[in-house]
Amino acid sequence: xxxxxxxxxxxxxxxxxxxxxxxxxxxxxxxxxxxxxxxxxxxxxxxxxxxxxxxxxxxxxxxxxxxxxxxxxxxxxxxxxxxxxxxxxxxxxxxxxxxxxxxxxxxxxxxxxxxxxxxxxxxxxxxxxxxxxxxxxxxxxxxxxxxxxxxxxxxxxxxxxxxxxxxxxxxxxxxxxxxxxxxxxxxxxxxxxxxxxxxxxxxxxxxxxxxxxxxxxxxxxxxxxxxxxxxxxxxxxxxxxxxxxxxxxxxxxxxxxxxxxxxxxxxxxxxxxxxxxxxxxxxxxxxxxxxxxxxxxxxxxxxxxxxxxxxxxxxxxxxxxxxxxxxxxxxxxxxxxxxxxxxxxxxxxxxxxxxxxxxxxxxxxxxxxxxxxxxxxxxxxxxxxxxxxxxxxxxxxxxxxxxxxxxxxxxxxxxxxxxxxxxxxxxxxxxxxxxxxxxxxxxxxxxxxxxxxxxxxxxxxxxxxxxxxxxxxxxxxxxxxxxxxxxxxxxxxxxxxxxxxxxxxxxxxxxxxxxxxxxxxxxxxxxxxxxxxxxxxxxxxxxxxxxxxxxxxxxxxxxxxxxxxxxxxxxxxxxxxxxxxx
Numbered sequence: 302x303x304x305x306x307x308x309x310x311x312x313x314x315x316x317x318x319x320x321x322x323x324x325x326x327x328x329x330x331x332x333x334x335x336x337x338x339x340x341x342x343x344x345x346x347x348x349x350x351x352x353x354x355x356x357x358x359x360x361x362x363x364x365x366x367x368x369x370x371x372x373x374x375x376x377x378x379x380x381x382x383x384x385x386x387x388x389x390x391x392x393x394x395x396x397x398x399x400x401x402x403x404x405x406x407x408x409x410x411x412x413x414x415x416x417x418x419x420x421x422x423x424x425x426x427x428x429x430x431x432x433x434x435x436x437x438x439x440x441x442x443x444x445x446x447x448x449x450x451x452x453x454x455x456x457x458x459x460x461x462x463x464x465x466x467x468x469x470x471x472x473x474x475x476x477x478x479x480x481x482x483x484x485x486x487x488x489x490x491x492x493x494x495x496x497x498x499x500x501x502x503x504x505x506x507x508x509x510x511x512x513x514x515x516x517x518x519x520x521x522x523x524x525x526x527x528x529x530x531x532x533x534x535x536x537x538x539x540x541x542x543x544x545x546x547x548x549x550x551x552x553x554x555x556x557x558x559x560x561x562x563x564x565x566x567x568x569x570x571x572x573x574x575x576x577x578x579x580x581x582x583x584x585x586x587x588x589x590x591x592x593x594x595x596x597x598x599x600x601x602x603x604x605x606x607x608x609x610x611x612x613x614x615x616x617x618x619x620x621x622x623x624x625x626x627x628x629x630x631x632x633x634x635x636x637x638x639x640x641x642x643x644x645x646x647x648x649x650x651x652x653x654x655x656x657x658x659x660x661x662x663x664x665x666x667x668x669x670x671x672x673x674x675x676x677x678x679x680x681x682x683x684x685x686x687x688x689x690x691x692x693x694x695x696x697x698x699x700x701x702x703x704x705x706x707x708x709x710x711x712x713x714x715x716x717x718x719x720x721x722x723x724x725x726x727x728x729x730x731x732x733x734x735x736x737x738x739x740x741x742x743x744x745x746x747x748x749x750x751x752x753x754x755x756x757x758x759x760x761x762x763x764x765x766x767x768x769x770x771x772x773x774x775x776x777x778x779x780x781x782x783x784x785x786x787x788x789x790x791x792x793x794x795x796x797x798x799x800x801x802x803x804x805x806x807x808x809x810x811x812x813x814x815x816x817x818x819x820x821x822x823x824x825x826x827x828x829x830x831x832x833x834x835x836x837x838x839x840x841x842x843x844x845x846x847x848x849x850x851x852x853x854x855x856x857x858x859x860x861x862x863x864x865x866x867x868x869x870x871x872x873x874x875x876x877x878x879x880x881x882x883x
Contacts, residue, residue, distance in 0.1 A: 324368030342375025361530025402430025413537030436535035459765030487517025493787030557675025565787030573876030655715030696826030750783030751800025
């Protein structure tokens with residue numbers, strides 16, 4: 302089999318001299334050529350260290366007889382843009398990074414690839430790009446940062462900020478939290494979107510077994526990057542592409558792992574978008590079906606007790622899979638060239654869990670604790686919950702669906718009827734929450750924040766302001782066509798579809814309407830008008846009249862990336878990917 306890089310050399314006589322001018326040696330030109338794509342950059346802690354993983358992967362490629370070419374397209378940080386219009390670019394950036402990966406890989410074809418990323422949009426963007434390019438490849442996840450003093454982690458900062466705004470803590474306490482919440486490189490140390498998507502990469506079979514979400518400062522992570530580089534060359538020589546690995550079963554495995562870890566609701570945006578590139582249909586209903594009855598096992602923040610670095614100490618993705626192996630497709634293929642079941646057996650044989658235990662022993666000494674791996678990843682017979690972690694609700698308020706992480710929701714809000722308080726932007730809503738203009742029993746709606754409205758930013762500050770308030774956090778709900786941070790907790794419902802800008806029912810809600818939330822019944826519905834219960838027929842008549850009077854708001858963005866995203870993003874419940882045929 303002739304490698305594609307060698308065909309290109311014959312077709313383009315300029316190729317060799319240009320490679321040599323870049324620093325390649327003449328003998329490198331004959332080797333398998335491997336694209337090493339990463340989100341390295343000084344953009345945030347999750348990407349600032351990836352150059353070290355790039356170099357480790359390149360060493361592995363070289364030792365396996367190939368040559369690695371480093372390409373970079375850094376990502377943005379949701380945390381740094383949170384609360385500003387910068388967060389509107391977040392979801393759109395996923396599409397732009399995937400587009401750049403496609404350009405990098407196809408403008409000068411490569412025989413294989415290594416994809417290295419850590420964070421919220423960089424990780425799913427690389428998985429989308431990997432699928433689209435479809436050359437033999439391995440994913441390396443950039444790991445998680447260390448916890449700060451007293452096991453402080455970044456998702457707690459929203460709570461500190463809200464308490465400061467309400468005068469409950471002083472400036473010195475807030476500054477202490479700011480200065481200690483991110484003590485190292487890596488993704489934020491909780492099961493937010495970044496950690497979730499790192500885990501999803503391994504669960505899909507696209508990263509090496511046991512490699513997802515290692516501590517970013519661990520030498521084990523460098524070793525994983527090195528081994529990924531070696532494996533990329535072997536896959537290139539075998540011609541084993543991602544599309545020959547990933548199937549519907551792979552995505553079902555990933556979603557079952559998502560249920561077990563109480564993963565971010567943003568996975569409902571990212572996994573369908575990745576699946577779309579493989580010609581596989583995954584939507585909210587798929588998540589809801591697989592989460593029903595699924596064991597929720599991971600006692601890691603934000604829903605649990607421990608920081609994310611402890612995930613690896615407890616055995617990582619393989620330990621989770623061992624607990625739920627009876628529901629997994631163990632014959633699913635992976636980048637090792639072996640099945641998932643074969644990988645799990647090999648990890649037991651090569652001492653993987655013993656190495657993890659040594660790290661846990663060291664953490665116990667460091668933090669003065671005495672916890673076992675099963676305090677972090679529960680046994681299947683003693684789960685934290687038994688109905689997954691997310692639910693997809695539907696009804697006349699969200700005909701296409703919406704999502705709630707019920708493991709992070711107070712039980713009082715799992716079934717409630719509340720008074721509607723609609724706001725047309727997060728800024729208006731946050732101000733009302735912080736200044737006590739939102740009352741017990743309110744259903745707070747933030748609309749025109751979907752992909753077509755403003756790019757689908759996170760409603761993180763508002764959700765934190767609510768969940769950190771002892772009374773509001775258990776007596777109101779926040780409903781939006783925007784989305785939430787993977788760190789969000791409390792009674793929050795996102796991705797309400799169709800969105801307001803597209804004329805979805807959320808645009809028609811008026812002050813005082815009654816909103817029913819029924820998580821066990823999977824319902825989100827308008828059940829009353831002006832504070833009075835009405836029949837479903839009466840409500841449809843009222844909504845029809847309101848729809849006749851409704852008009853879409855002028856587009857917020859007239860040019861550039863966010864106009865492109867607004868015009869072509871599909872529904873959040875389908876993944877919010879760009880569809881130029883829509």
